[in-house]
Amino acid sequence: MINGGLNILSSAVEVSNMEAMVYRLKAKKAENDLARLQNEALERESKLVRDHATAIRRAERRDRREVSSVMSQRASEFEAELGNLSEAYSLVGDFRECCASVSTLWKTRLGKFNFKDEVATMEGGRKDYAHAEALVSPIEGRLQGFWDPIPVSPDTKEALTEVLGEDEEVNCPASAFEVSLSGNVSI
Template identity: 40%
Template structure:
C-alpha cells in the first residue's frame, strides 16, 4: 500500500477571520459611493439652481427691456402727436393771419381801384366827347349862331385839345395802376404752406384768384 499524503487540519475559525474584512470593504465602498453620489447630486442641484436663476434673470431682463421699449414707443408717439397738434395749430394761425392779410389788402385795392377807375372813365369820357363833338361838323353847326366867333372857337378848341392831350396821356398810367391791382398778394411762407391745400386752381384768367381761391373781381363787386 502506498503512503497517503498528510492532510492539513481544517480550522473552522478561518471563515470568520476574512468575513469582517470583506464586509468592511463593502461597507466602505457603499459609503464612498453614497458620498460621491450625494456630492454629485449637490453639484447637479447647484448647477440646476444656477441655470434656473440665470433663466429667471434673463426673463426678467427681457421683460424689463420690453417694458422700457414700450414706454419709449409711447413717449415717441405722444411727442409726435404733440408736434402734429402744434404744427396744425401753427398752420391754422398762419392761414387765419393770411386770410386777414389778404382781406385787408383786397379792401385797400378795392378802394384804390374805385378811385382809379373813376379817373379812367372821366378821362375816357373827356377824350371821347372831344372827338365826337369838336369836329368840323360841330363847328359848322355852331357858326349859325349870331354870337359865333371863329377866333374864340379856335381858342376854345386849342384849350380843349391841350386838355384832351393831357387826358389822353393820363390813360396809360391809370391803366397800369389798375393792372397792378391784379398782381398776386405777397404773404409769408408759412401762410403759403397753410393755404396750399385750400388753394383754388380753377381761377379765371382775367380775374385771377388769390392763394385761398377768392376772386378779386367777385370780392370787389364791380359792375364793369
C-alpha cells in the same frame, strides 16, 4: 454619497432655475422699458407732426389775411383809378364829339350865336383834350400795376418742384433724429 451628490445636483438645478427666473424678469423689464421708450418716441413724433401742422395752418391763415387786405386795398385803388380813366376818356370823347358836332352848325343858324364865344369854348375843350390824353397813359400804367404779384410773409417758403430722392419725402416731416413716419432714415 449618493444623497450628497443628489443634494448638490438638486441645489445646482434650483440655482439655475433661480438664475433663469432672474434673467426672464430682466428680459421682461427690458421689453417693458423698450415699449415705454417707443411709445414716448411715437408721442413726441406725433406732437412734432401736430405742432408742424398747426404752424403751417397759422402761416396759411396769416398769409390769407395779408392777401385779403392787399386785395381789398387794390380793389379800392382800382376803382378810383378806373374812375379817373373813365373820366379822362369821357373828356377825350366830349372834345371829339364837340369838334364834330352838328349842334355847332345848328347854333350858327340861331340868332344868339357868337363866334368868339364858340372859339373860346373849343379852345378850352382842346386844352381839356390834351390834358385828358396826357392822363390816359399813366392811369393805364397804374391799372396794369394791380396785376403784380402779392408779396407774402418772408417766413413762408415756396414749395420746391425738384425730383425727390430715396431719402426725401413729401408731406412727411422728419423728427429730430431724422427718422420719418414712413420709416425712411436720413443720416
